[in-house]
Amino acid sequence: MNFILLALIILIISISMTMVGKGGGNFYVIVLIFAQLTMQNAASTGQFILFTASMSALLVFNKNKTLIWPLAILIGTLISFSAFLGGYFSHNFESTTLKIIFSSLLFISGILMLIKVKEKTVKVNNSKLGIWKFQFKNENYYVNLFIAVPIIIITGFGSGMVGVSGGSFLVPLMVLACSLPMKYAVGTASSLIAVTALMGFLGHLFQGDVSFAYAFPLSIVTIIGGLIGSKFALKSKPKNLKKLFAYTNFLAAIIMIVNALKSLS
Numbered sequence: 001m002n003f004i005l006l007a008l009i010i011l012i013i014s015i016s017m018t019m020v021g022k023g024g025g026n027f028y029v030i031v032l033i034f035a036q037l038t039m040q041n042a043a044s045t046g047q048f049i050l051f052t053a054s055m056s057a058l059l060v061f062n063k064n065k066t067l068i069w070p071l072a073i074l075i076g077t078l079i080s081f082s083a084f085l086g087g088y089f090s091h092n093f094e095s096t097t098l099k100i101i102f103s104s105l106l107f108i109s110g111i112l113m114l115i116k117v118k119e120k121t122v123k124v125n126n127s128k129l130g131i132w133k134f135q136f137k138n139e140n141y142y143v144n145l146f147i148a149v150p151i152i153i154i155t156g157f158g159s160g161m162v163g164v165s166g167g168s169f170l171v172p173l174m175v176l177a178c179s180l181p182m183k184y185a186v187g188t189a190s191s192l193i194a195v196t197a198l199m200g201f202l203g204h205l206f207q208g209d210v211s212f213a214y215a216f217p218l219s220i221v222t223i224i225g226g227l228i229g230s231k232f233a234l235k236s237k238p239k240n241l242k243k244l245f246a247y248t249n250f251l252a253a254i255i256m257i258v259n260a261l262k263s264l265s
Contacts, residue, residue: 001035007221014053014225019233020242021171021186022113023193025050026106029162030252032214033259039095039102041211043162044204045218047087047197052219054194056226057233064234066187070134071143071178075170076195078149079156083196086160087203093161099260102162103253110249112172113242136184143178151177160200186233 009031017024028046029039037045061067090098130146155169170192174185204210 003217006031006035007218010049010218011221011225014049014222015229015232017245018053018057018190018226018229019186019236020113020245021189021193021233022109022245023050023054023189023197025159025193025197026102026109026249026252029102030256035214037211037214038209039098040090040204040207040209041214043090043098044087044201044210045215047160047201047204048210048215049218049222051194051197051201053222053226053229054190054197056223057190057230058194060227060230060234061187061190064187065137066183066234067191068134068136068180068184068188069191070136071141071174071180072188072191074132074143075148075152075192078152079159079192080195080199082153082156083160084199084203086157086162087200088160088206090161090204091207091209096260096263098162099256099263101158103256103260105158105162106249106253106256109169110246110253112169113246113249115172115176141178141180148173148177156196156199159196160203183234190230 010028013024013027013031017027025046028049029042032042032045033039035042058067093101130144132143132145134141134143151169151173155173159169171182171185171189174180174188175182178185180188201210
């Protein structure tokens with residue numbers, strides 16, 4: 001694939017995915033595989049450029065006060081270690097196995113993106129074991145740790161293994177389990193995606209599965225895309241875009257499964 005065309009596709013992905021808090025790691029990996037990178041190199045390179053896109057978006061969301069740091073720190077601490085382990089142990093799996101896992105995550109991601117979530121205020125007995133209460137902009141929010149923690153750890157490990165951001169899981173988690181308004185969930189997800197991507201990338205780096213010839217120049221592209229996409233996110237309603245991305249996820253999953261089946265034959 002021509003590098004200019006590759007950079008253009010990556011730019012479009014970074015802009016559109018930043019708008020809905022998804023990161024876009026799944027699409028980065030698919031595009032990089034078509035650029036003739038191995039699954040491991042595509043996953044590691046995808047996580048590096050995902051990290052740079054998320055960091056640039058984080059600056060914009062934080063400036064506009066749509067990033068909830070207490071929640072980001074809690075989830076980020078848990079997800080960083082599980083994403084690192086996922087990236088590290090991915091070397092023990094064959095490319096075909098990773099592609100099947102990757103396709104499954106895409107399908108699950110697409111289904112979650114189609115779930116209609118409502119912003120709501122929930123009154124919870126915060127003295128109950130496992131319930132964490134925090135306040136943001138004079139509103140109280142509650143997190144059921146018994147539900148959130150296992151989902152966060154599984155999301156981090158799977159994301160780090162196959163080079164996706166986990167944003168498609170984390171945004172619904174924050175809206176459904178924490179009752180966050182969508183704009184806060186998307187803003188907070190940018191910090192979590194950055195942590196997941198960085199730790200997953202480091203896990204791959206220790207195994208030597210990084211293509212710096214692609215990672216460094218494409219990181220400049222995703223920094224620009226992250227800045228543009230985050231500014232659009234603050235002004236846009238992501239509802240229709242989420243539906244479009246969900247269907248695109250299904251298509252991407254089918255393409256990846258077909259690719260995996262071909263490698264088996």
